[in-house]
Amino acid sequence: MRLFIITALVLSSAAAQAETIVASVNGMVCAICVSGIEKSFKKNAAVEKVNVDLENGKVTVDTKSGSKLDDATVTKTIVNAGYAVTEIARR
Numbered sequence: 001m002r003l004f005i006i007t008a009l010v011l012s013s014a015a016a017q018a019e020t021i022v023a024s025v026n027g028m029v030c031a032i033c034v035s036g037i038e039k040s041f042k043k044n045a046a047v048e049k050v051n052v053d054l055e056n057g058k059v060t061v062d063t064k065s066g067s068k069l070d071d072a073t074v075t076k077t078i079v080n081a082g083y084a085v086t087e088i089a090r091r
């Protein structure tokens with residue numbers, strides 16, 4: 001069982017060409033900000049999932065398998081929605 005889990009982890013990380021990007025965002029204060037940012041990212045075909053953590057000012061974007069989002073696109077999406085990006089991390 002343990003070997004199976006390790007194998008599955010190795011395989012999934014090798015096959016995972018999706019990205020997870022975490023942007024630190026200034027200026028989000030309410031649920032309308034959250035839905036505005038979510039909508040902006042969902043317009044991008046590369047985006048699988050968006051999660052906005054209002055309390056911590058973090059926007060987490062998962063791309064679809066095989067799709068990438070560069071920092072400039074992430075920044076542009078957030079800036080165009082009316083907010084400021086202070087940091088972009090990838091994991």
Ligand SMILES: [Cu+2]
Pocket residue numbers: 028029030031032033034
């Ligand atoms: Cu708001």
